[in-house]
Amino acid sequence: MSTPPKESLCYRDAGVDxxxxxALVEAIKPYARRTMRPExxxxxxGFGALVEISKKYREPVLVAGTDGVGTKLKLAFQLSxxxxxxxxxxxxxxxxxxxxxxxxxxxxxxxACGKLDVATATxxxxxxxxxxxxxxxxxxxxxxxxxxxxxxAGEYDLAGFAVGVVEKSAIIDGSAICAGDAVLGLASSGxxxxxxxxxxxxxxRVQPDLQADFHGRPLAEVLLEPTRIYVRPxxxxxxxxxxxxxxxxxxxxxxxxxxxxxxxxxxxxxxxSAWPMPVLFKWLQQHGGVADAEMHxxxxxxxxxxxxxxxxxxxxxxxxxxxxxxxxxxxxxIEARAPRQARTVVV
Numbered sequence: 552m553s554t555p556p557k558e559s560l561c562y563r564d565a566g567v568d569x570x571x572x573x574a575l576v577e578a579i580k581p582y583a584r585r586t587m588r589p590e591x592x593x594x595x596x597g598f599g600a601l602v603e604i605s606k607k608y609r610e611p612v613l614v615a616g617t618d619g620v621g622t623k624l625k626l627a628f629q630l631s632x633x634x635x636x637x638x639x640x641x642x643x644x645x646x647x648x649x650x651x652x653x654x655x656x657x658x659x660x661x662x663a664c665g666k667l668d669v670a671t672a673t674x675x676x677x678x679x680x681x682x683x684x685x686x687x688x689x690x691x692x693x694x695x696x697x698x699x700x701x702x703x704a705g706e707y708d709l710a711g712f713a714v715g716v717v718e719k720s721a722i723i724d725g726s727a728i729c730a731g732d733a734v735l736g737l738a739s740s741g742x743x744x745x746x747x748x749x750x751x752x753x754x755x756r757v758q759p760d761l762q763a764d765f766h767g768r769p770l771a772e773v774l775l776e777p778t779r780i781y782v783r784p785x786x787x788x789x790x791x792x793x794x795x796x797x798x799x800x801x802x803x804x805x806x807x808x809x810x811x812x813x814x815x816x817x818x819x820x821x822x823x824s825a826w827p828m829p830v831l832f833k834w835l836q837q838h839g840g841v842a843d844a845e846m847h848x849x850x851x852x853x854x855x856x857x858x859x860x861x862x863x864x865x866x867x868x869x870x871x872x873x874x875x876x877x878x879x880x881x882x883x884x885i886e887a888r889a890p891r892q893a894r895t896v897v898v
Contacts, residue, residue: 582680637678642778644713653715738878739855810894
């Protein structure tokens with residue numbers, strides 16, 4: 552018969568602090584509350600959140616997306632800055648559901664760490680709430696997982712889940728795209744949340760001072776600039792102009808994301824000189840010796856979202872987006888595709 556231990560153990564002894572988790576929930580409630588929408592019936596605190604679909608939809612279709620922030624988090628850890636990666640988290644999923652015409656309705660996050668630091672986690676979730684405000688969606692819940700031994704000290708991982716809703720007749724599926732249509736590009740805010748494994752490799756090679764001035768801002772700030780959220784201006788545009796296709800420029804860059812919005816038989820021809828290459832990408836290309844083709848399939852190269860409209864609607868769409876505060880460029884055109892031709896080319 553085994554001898555019982557002289558001292559009992561509790562969950563905290565095993566590395567999990569329930570009280571810290573409770574403190575985090577209380578700390579983030581005010582920020583989540585600011586994101587609420589009238590459709591939310593019950594949000595943070597329950598086993599599940601309750602959201603109804605607005606009566607304005609006759610045939611509502613739900614559109615779901617999930618993503619993370621990737622190795623951009625490694626820079627956040629290195630620089631001890633955690634207040635913007637939550638915006639990135641929301642942007643990656645909210646922009647994704649947007650491309651099918653959906654209005655992001657609600658968002659949930661997953662925060663995993665080895666040991667919960669309430670101050671750091673609060674900064675992260677405050678960023679998530681800010682991203683939800685920018686996207687117009689409600690932060691209705693999430694999960695904080697404290698798992699001793701799973702992550703190095705001071706590190707964490709993030710995942711996000713967005714659900715949007717679109718009228719069935721208004722779904723954007725690219726089927727209406729045809730030769731002669733215009734490809735417009737909305738400026739990115741930086742590298743967004745993609746290509747950071749290559750960015751970190753270049754930084755490792757160059758060993759720059761991340762706090763040094765980089766065209767008027769610290770390089771660290773430029774590298775951590777959060778992903779731009781395009782939801783509000785594009786939803787407004789869709790009310791006035793027929794948008795035939797949208798592509799969120801994420802992993803895979805321009806040449807692998809635009810084809811996801813195209814029907815068979817057409818190709819997107821992009822004119823590289825049609826938009827300015829931000830200085831960050833010029834710096835990365837120069838110091839990494841990165842070929843043009845690799846730049847276009849890894850980074851957004853200054854274009855965070857593309858939209859395809861009829862040639863006759865291009866000028867009006869550009870004017871509306873510019874008035875909404877976006878930097879927008881006519882970056883290419885849709886042409887008939889020859890057999891075995893690439894789906895998107897940059898010339």
